Amino acid sequence: MxxxxxxxxxxxxxxxxxxxxxxxxxxxxxxxxxxxxxxxxxxxxxxxxxxxxxxxxxxxxxxxxxxxxxxxxxxxxxxxxxxxxxxxxxxxxxxxxxxxxxxxxxxxxxxxxxxxxxxxxxxxxxxxxxxxxxxxxxxxxxxxxxxxxxxxxxxxxxxxxxxxxxxxxxxxxxxxxxxxMESAPKQSFSRGIIRKSMDVSAVTEAEVIVAAGRGIGEKEHLDLIYRLASLFPKSAVGGSRIVCDQGWLDYAHQIGVTGCTVAPNLYIACGISGAIQHVSGMRGSGFVISINKDSKAAIFNVSDVCIIEDLTTFIPILIETHENRCAVSE
Ligand SMILES: Cc1cc2nc3c(=O)[nH]c(=O)nc-3n(C[C@H](O)[C@H](O)[C@H](O)COP(=O)(O)OP(=O)(O)OC[C@H]3O[C@@H](n4cnc5c(N)ncnc54)[C@H](O)[C@@H]3O)c2cc1C
Known part of the structure; x- marks a missing residue:
């Protein structure tokens, strides 16, 4: 048998x-x-x-x-x-x-x-x-x-x-x-589950997500991510688990297997390596742009546009260029 x-x-x-x-x-x-x-x-x-x-x-x-x-x-x-x-x-x-x-x-x-x-x-x-x-x-x-x-x-x-x-x-x-069947634990016991109330609707409903990874380096650089996101209507800021674990972003922003599954029209991954646990949560995205200084980063395997740059210099230039263009066209 x-x-x-x-x-x-x-x-x-x-x-x-x-x-x-x-x-x-x-x-x-x-x-x-x-x-x-x-x-x-x-x-x-x-x-x-x-x-x-x-x-x-x-x-x-x-x-x-x-x-x-x-x-x-x-x-x-x-x-x-x-x-x-x-x-x-x-x-x-x-x-x-x-x-x-x-x-x-x-x-x-x-x-x-x-x-x-x-x-x-x-x-x-x-x-x-x-x-x-x-x-x-x-x-x-x-x-x-x-x-x-x-x-x-x-x-x-x-x-x-x-x-x-x-x-x-x-x-x-x-x-x-x-x-x-009878079995009682001898070494580890649950002390209960504390459920945090979170509003994940911002990331799950956004048409554009700008996601921050550990590559942003420090919490203060999230400002760059928020400024980039603000250039797009119906946008939200997401993050990798590491960024959420470090307390830089609330878990409601986490994308991946243990976070939210998202499928925006545009996903901009900033300083994210592309671990499979992250990619599983965003691979339904329409168009993916990644900014990473490592040309071999796995996130590039699932990206439509791969930008090999230091995000702390690239994103300010991108925002500034956009703002200058807007100023000229006004
Ligand atoms: C059971 C389990 C569940 C998990 N669930 C999730 C999940 O839901 N979501 C999730 O995201 N992860 C999850 N993880 C963690 C996952 O395996 C990775 O550890 C995590 O996604 C890595 O986050 P990261 O890409 O931000 O950081 P890293 O892997 O450290 O990558 C940082 C990247 O930033 C780049 N970088 C560094 N500095 C710069 C710079 N100045 N400019 C540009 N690029 C730069 C580096 O080249 C690197 O590629 C899970 C893991 C396990 C085991």
Whole structure:
């Protein structure tokens, strides 16, 4: 009998996260490539019946709901305990988790416990010499590597935005099986989730986004970014995660897998290297201009216009030239 493909669902507050459907889409693509294997989606948590039902209804795939009393939210220790137990019995060929904060937290440790290979940040499935390889970015996105393993079990983390979600509302819901398992964390405990109220509408609705990366050098240079953005109607300022982590911009401005997904007509990336986690959030942009002093920056691979300059000298000249032209035409 062929080994199953397992998907680990992500959910929060009684709802599946969108990445769960992308993982199901990935698993179906893999299933076709392997011409075998059933797919089972595992849902872990305390109150998960409705999450399991929703996933089964929307994907038509088998769902295995593992109720863990006392597990109100995500906990890496519990996930690793439960999954290593179940998957040791099942011996799946592939275990698919999200390349998210959660997936990256538990997947490598789980792979060690299962004696499985672990390939993270998968963006595509490619076949080479009849072998299935998983494509992932290396060197900050400058190089793509097609990784192959002959390990009988592989843990994969899938980059959000790389695979189309499984089509919603299939003809019949998949079967849902339930099981109760006990596992209490010994080392790490959640102290709850504090949700920050953010208004992300400025970036998601803007027609032009000027985005700042670490290359702006210091918070004061954000002034240049705001001045550049102000030249365009319906514009907004976005940022890379590093810029938000440093507190230079609020997280409502963050573009990328753990920030907003945007698709403006024009995206101007200033001092952004083009890490895949950033690019996944802006690759739907109509026209991309990048300013970076490194001619090999990965952002240039997804740009229509590449400006190899120091932004602190280039942007003031650009703004000044524009203002002079406006003054002449008045
Ligand atoms: C699970 C996970 C989720 C993540 N989610 C996100 C996300 O949602 N969004 C996101 O953005 N990142 C995310 N990241 C982080 C991501 O991997 C990168 O670290 C980040 O995007 C890099 O930000 P950056 O491009 O601003 O900085 P850097 O990578 O440091 O790049 C700075 C760039 O500026 C250029 N530069 C420097 N000085 C100048 C100058 N004077 N003029 C012009 N160019 C200059 C440099 O050549 C360089 O290319 C995530 C990472 C992980 C692991």
């Amino acid at each position: 062929s080994q199953p493909i397992v998907v680990i669902a992500e959910h929060a507050e009684g709802h599946p996260r969108p990445i769960t459907y992308e993982l199901a889409g990935f698993a179906r693509t893999l299933q076709k490539e392997m011409q075998s294997s059933e797919i089972t989606i595992i849902v872990i948590g305390e109150i998960i019946d409705s999450v399991a039902e929703i996933i089964a209804r929307k994907t038509g795939l088998s769902v295995f709901a593992i109720r863990v009393p006392g597990l109100a939210g995500y906990n890496a220790e519990v996930y690793k305990n439960i999954l290593s137990n179940v998957l040791t019995d099942w011996q799946p060929s592939h275990v698919c988790a999200a390349h998210s904060t959660q997936g990256m937290d538990f997947a490598p440790g789980l792979a060690v416990r299962l004696g499985a290979a672990c390939i993270t940040g998968v963006e595509a499935i490619v076949k080479q010499d009849e072998k299935i390889c998983f494509r992932r970015a290396v060197s900050g996105g400058k190089i793509m590597a097609d990784v192959f393993t002959d390990s009988p079990m592989v843990l994969l983390t899938i980059l959000p935005g790389s695979f189309a979600p499984d089509p919603a509302n299939v003809a019949a819901p998949g079967p849902v099986k339930h099981r109760m």
